Amino acid sequence: MHNFPVPYPNELLYSTVARAGVYQGITSPKxxxxxxxxDRKVVATLDLPCHVQALAQQLRRTGRFSIQELIYQHTLFPIYSPFITEARKKRAIQLMTACSQGAIHLLLGVAASRVQVNDYLRYCPECLKRQYQQYGEHFWLRSWFFPGLQVCPEHGALTILPIRTSAHRHQFHSLTSLLSDDVVDAASCSELIQLARFASQLLTIPFGGSPSLEQWTSFYRNLAVDFRLSRGNHIRHDEIYERVIHQFQKSTLAQLHLQLDPTKDSSWLKNIFRKHRKTFSYLEHGIVWLSFLVDMKPDEIIQHAHRIATCAKVFTYTVKSSVIEQCELNIKRRLWQKLVRKNGVLGARKLGSGNALYAWLYRNDTPWLLNFNSEHKMRRTNPEQKLNWHLRDLNTVRQLYRLLPAVDVCYTGPRLSANFLLTKLKNKSTIEKNLSKLPLVSMFLARYAETVTEYQLRRLVNTCIELSDNSESLKKWVVLRKAGLSEERLCADTQKVLAEMKLF
Incomplete structure (x- = not known):
C-alpha cells in the first residue's frame, strides 16, 4: 500500500490500520x-495484534519502525512482558510477528486471567482535544484499553462507545467515524486512576530481560520480610490483607474481579506471596506494589527483582546402608516386600505400619525402594469406552439433515460450509475434533458442504432469476453488484459460467 500512515506516539497498530483505510477511501474490510x-483472514485485534511483520514492511521506508519497536511501543504487550519468563516472551514476539491464530492470548494467560478484557471501543474526550490541536486528527491510544480498567490515566473516566471489536472480526474502526455515535460514561475513582497510571508507566519500560518465576518468588518473600510480615518461613497473610484493603476498597477490587477473601487459601493475594508456579496479571502485581512500594517506580522494582540471585536446589539420593546394620536393612526390606505383594504399593502405604515402614526405607534405602516399587506398580488397564461413537454418528447426521431445510438459500444467505453446518450443533467442538470416528458425518459434510465456487454460482443464478422476475435488464455489472460478487475474486468455473451467459 502506498502512503501508509506513520503511527503516532502511543497509538495502537489497530488505529494505524484504520487510518490507512480512511486515507485510501477503502470501505470494505476485506x-x-x-x-x-x-491476507483476507487477518483478525482486527486491539491489544495484541499479529502480522506485525507486514506492518513493519509497510513502514520500511521510514527506516525507524522495527518489529520489536512496533510491538513494544504500539501494542499492550509491555504490560505482560515483565511478568512472563524470557522464553515465553521470545515465543510471544514470534507469534505477534506472523500469524498466531489466537495463540498469543493463550500464551500470555489473557484467556484464563481473572482480569476481564472489555472489547468495547472507548476514548477520553480531553485527550481528543489535545490530539486534534497537536496532530489535526483523532486516533486510538494504548492507555484507553488497559484490561480491566476503563479510565484515562490523566483525565479519569472514559467514554464508552456501543461498538465492540468482536462484532466484526475483520473490521478496523477509525475513531473519527465513530464520534457521532451514542456514548456512555464509565465509572471512575481515584484508585482506578492510580492503577491506570501504574499501567502507563509499564508501557514506557524499555526492552530488557524479565525476572524469572524464581526471582519473583524471592522478591515477594523478601518484601514480606522487609515489612516484618513474616515469622520464620511463615507469611502473615492476614496482615498483608489488611494493608492492601487499607489502600484499595473492596468495591474497587470487586470491580476488577480481584476480590479478596482472607478465609480462602486459594486467594490470589496469598498465592502471589508463595512460590510462583504461574504468572500473575499486571493488576495483581500493581495492587501489591501500590500498597507497599508507593515511592518506587515499576521499572525500578522490575530491575530490583531481576538482580535477585537464585540458586537451584539439587536433590540427591544417598544410600545410608553403611551406617545402618545390614541385618536390620534386610529385615525392613523383607517386611516391605511382603506387604507390597499382599496389598500392592498403594495399599501397603495406607496401612499404619506400612506407612511408617515406607518412610523409614525412603530415608535410609531410597534407590532400592524406588526400584522395587516401580517393578510392582499396578498396571492400569485401558478403561472401557464411555461413549458410543456409532450412536453419536447417527444422531448427529439426523440433526444435520433437519438443519438443511431451515437454511436460507437466497443469494444473500451464508455459504453452507462444513464449519457453518457444524456451528448449528450444540456440541460443535466435540464433533469437529472427532470426525475420524464419525464416518457418516464426514460423508454428509463431503456431500452437502458448499464450496466457494458453488456458493458464487448460487448467488449468481438467484440474482439472475430475481432480475428476470422483476423484468430488469441483465447487465453484467448489475448482476455482479446485486449478487455481491467481484470479478477479481471469482473462481475459474464461475468466470466460465458468467462468460457463457453473455451478459451485456
Whole structure:
C-alpha cells in the first residue's frame, strides 16, 4: 500500500490500520486487509495484534519502525512482558510477528486471567482535544484499553462507545467515524486512576530481560520480610490483607474481579506471596506494589527483582546402608516386600505400619525402594469406552439433515460450509475434533458442504432469476453488484459460467 500512515506516539497498530483505510477511501474490510496484509483472514485485534511483520514492511521506508519497536511501543504487550519468563516472551514476539491464530492470548494467560478484557471501543474526550490541536486528527491510544480498567490515566473516566471489536472480526474502526455515535460514561475513582497510571508507566519500560518465576518468588518473600510480615518461613497473610484493603476498597477490587477473601487459601493475594508456579496479571502485581512500594517506580522494582540471585536446589539420593546394620536393612526390606505383594504399593502405604515402614526405607534405602516399587506398580488397564461413537454418528447426521431445510438459500444467505453446518450443533467442538470416528458425518459434510465456487454460482443464478422476475435488464455489472460478487475474486468455473451467459 502506498502512503501508509506513520503511527503516532502511543497509538495502537489497530488505529494505524484504520487510518490507512480512511486515507485510501477503502470501505470494505476485506479489501483493506488485502491492501495492508495481503491476507483476507487477518483478525482486527486491539491489544495484541499479529502480522506485525507486514506492518513493519509497510513502514520500511521510514527506516525507524522495527518489529520489536512496533510491538513494544504500539501494542499492550509491555504490560505482560515483565511478568512472563524470557522464553515465553521470545515465543510471544514470534507469534505477534506472523500469524498466531489466537495463540498469543493463550500464551500470555489473557484467556484464563481473572482480569476481564472489555472489547468495547472507548476514548477520553480531553485527550481528543489535545490530539486534534497537536496532530489535526483523532486516533486510538494504548492507555484507553488497559484490561480491566476503563479510565484515562490523566483525565479519569472514559467514554464508552456501543461498538465492540468482536462484532466484526475483520473490521478496523477509525475513531473519527465513530464520534457521532451514542456514548456512555464509565465509572471512575481515584484508585482506578492510580492503577491506570501504574499501567502507563509499564508501557514506557524499555526492552530488557524479565525476572524469572524464581526471582519473583524471592522478591515477594523478601518484601514480606522487609515489612516484618513474616515469622520464620511463615507469611502473615492476614496482615498483608489488611494493608492492601487499607489502600484499595473492596468495591474497587470487586470491580476488577480481584476480590479478596482472607478465609480462602486459594486467594490470589496469598498465592502471589508463595512460590510462583504461574504468572500473575499486571493488576495483581500493581495492587501489591501500590500498597507497599508507593515511592518506587515499576521499572525500578522490575530491575530490583531481576538482580535477585537464585540458586537451584539439587536433590540427591544417598544410600545410608553403611551406617545402618545390614541385618536390620534386610529385615525392613523383607517386611516391605511382603506387604507390597499382599496389598500392592498403594495399599501397603495406607496401612499404619506400612506407612511408617515406607518412610523409614525412603530415608535410609531410597534407590532400592524406588526400584522395587516401580517393578510392582499396578498396571492400569485401558478403561472401557464411555461413549458410543456409532450412536453419536447417527444422531448427529439426523440433526444435520433437519438443519438443511431451515437454511436460507437466497443469494444473500451464508455459504453452507462444513464449519457453518457444524456451528448449528450444540456440541460443535466435540464433533469437529472427532470426525475420524464419525464416518457418516464426514460423508454428509463431503456431500452437502458448499464450496466457494458453488456458493458464487448460487448467488449468481438467484440474482439472475430475481432480475428476470422483476423484468430488469441483465447487465453484467448489475448482476455482479446485486449478487455481491467481484470479478477479481471469482473462481475459474464461475468466470466460465458468467462468460457463457453473455451478459451485456
Amino acid at each position: 479489501q483493506l486487509l488485502d491492501e495492508v496484509f495481503n
